[in-house]
Amino acid sequence: MSSTADRIQTRMAELSLKHKDLVNTTGASKGAVSHWLSGVNTPSGERLLSLARLLKTTPDWILTGTELPEGFRQIETWDDSTPLDDDEVEIPFFKDFSFACGSGSIGEAIANETRKLRMSKSTLRNLTITKENAVAAIASGDSMSPTIKDGDTIHVDLGRKNIKDGKIFAVCIGGLFYCKRLYNLPFGGVRIVSDNSEEFPEIQLTAEEIKKQDFHIIGWVWQISTMERW
Template sequence: MLTLKDRLRFARQEAKKTQSAVAGAVKMTQSNYSQLETGSALKSVFLPAIANYLGVDALWLESGEESRAAQFIQVDAWDSNTPLDDDEVEIPFYKDFHLACGSGAIGEAMDSETRRLRMSKVSLKINGIETKNACAMTASGDSMTPIINDKDTIYVDRGRKKVKDGKIFALCHGGLFKVKYLYNLPNGGLRIVSANAGEFPEERLTAQEIIDQDFIIEGWVFSWQTMVSW
């Protein structure tokens, strides 16, 4: 996990700024700033100003947690002909992935998808995600409420399919598209856990049941965007 000094150095280098430039911009001494990057100082009242100057999320800089809205680019008017900014990328948006999951035609659906969403390059770099592995999907159902709601947009790293206990994954299970917490069990089994455990009790699969029930992990859900309905 990145420490404060790591996050500061990363953000400063991405912004192509020197330590003295950052210190001068926020009206602190270079010595005090240097203490933050060496780890000898672990907090500072200047951190919000530093975050603003470097163009990163203040919550992420201070704690390593990033506010959901800050992970994505500012919403501007654009269409398919609008050039990408230097700090953004386009990723596939599989809005109807649940249909592909049910039909068993996942590969075909992904190859033919033309919809795209734009997001910040920094969001991917912070999480160590290659652009080619990033995509967006639409969540379906209420099993992960109140964390992820029906029709929320989820952001998936298809390069990370190995289960890490307690992480959220997008998956196909017997033709159904699901978003779940996963945990390893002995001998290759898995616990499948919902945030809405009252209505959706946890499931346990053995290694053989994973094969028999066509259980396929599509990737790690590294973020999501909640839309409030009227």
Template sequence: MHDSFKRLLEASNNLSQEEIARRIDESPQTLTNWKKRGVSKAGSLKAAAEFGCSANWILSGVGESSGSDVSRVAGWDSSTQLESDEVEVPFYKDVLVSCGSGSLGEIINTETRKLRLSTSTLRRYGVDPANALALTAFGNSMSPVINDGATVYVDIGRKNVIDGKIYAICHGGLFKFKYLYRMPMGGIRIVSANSDEYKEEVLTQQEIIDQEFEVVAYAFNVQNSLP
């Protein structure tokens, strides 16, 4: 296996080849080629943006695995001065979004705290700062992509489903993070990363209405807690 592909696996927390391909919008065959010849520059840039690491490190192993453009996360209060390239993101730390069986909760308008996020990160993901907020995940249905206690940044302005992307959803009053896929006739497929323990669900258009299914936001960045 080529060294640059090994570094890509490390950057993606050793996700499967199929999962990496899905996350960075490449075909599994492309990743097979990377195993033999190394990751392309374009591929390294896409992977770096998706997994929050340095493209140069993926390609050559030079430098730190964390890139200088990775989102910076820090607590914020009224006495903290923002840097010129930072914005304030509402952080609903106590509104838990399930990565398991679900948690009854409600995203309220009264924010209790904020996080700081670099404008370069928001530009990279095409997120309007006014639509960005952070939520706390719990449970293990999306592990290892989203671990228990992770801070997940979401875009509440992006609700159109792109197959294989992660969204915050409300399903029967329960907030969850899940992979979503569009199905024929207006249906939706709901998939967990930990598929061994959490089986996928498929809802028809009528079941979407009956079960009060709603896409709340697109999850564009994950900050997993350190062990």
């Protein structure tokens, strides 16, 4: 079975691309690209999207070898000027969502965000997520490892803020952005749980502490675009 590095090298050969082409297109350092090609690391986030466009394929194929569209060698790259397909929408894509975490600022941040991700209307429709409530962001840190790794892309439904025990939510605590599993506690309290519980102990807030610490739920994390690392 081929690896991510093998697939990248195969497409480079088929498209007559050089090491420098990957550096120039993705903005990654020469060392980072060398790590991709040797299998030390895998591309993620915006660099993965840029690499997929350069290689005229999909991020899923680069990372897993699956979901490769029929006749992928003829797929055209797209940019901001490429018309959307009938079943596509664009959603805001935040490289750093923490700046938008403060109460009342998310709507303004969404309106001003120029980076976009394209996704299928049917995917959102099947989950009853409206386009207006769909955003994506780059995750940072390892508090939710191994479920969410540093650099993964998370998709958030801003319309689902009611806690369903054990689900992962994007939350704001004291102006800082986190992804955590939430559980209801009696009298309006909440349990805030990290999957990496050894390094990040559970937090419990009463209803009064929720107000004092400016805790609020941004939305439900409904999809995590992750990858294995060597």
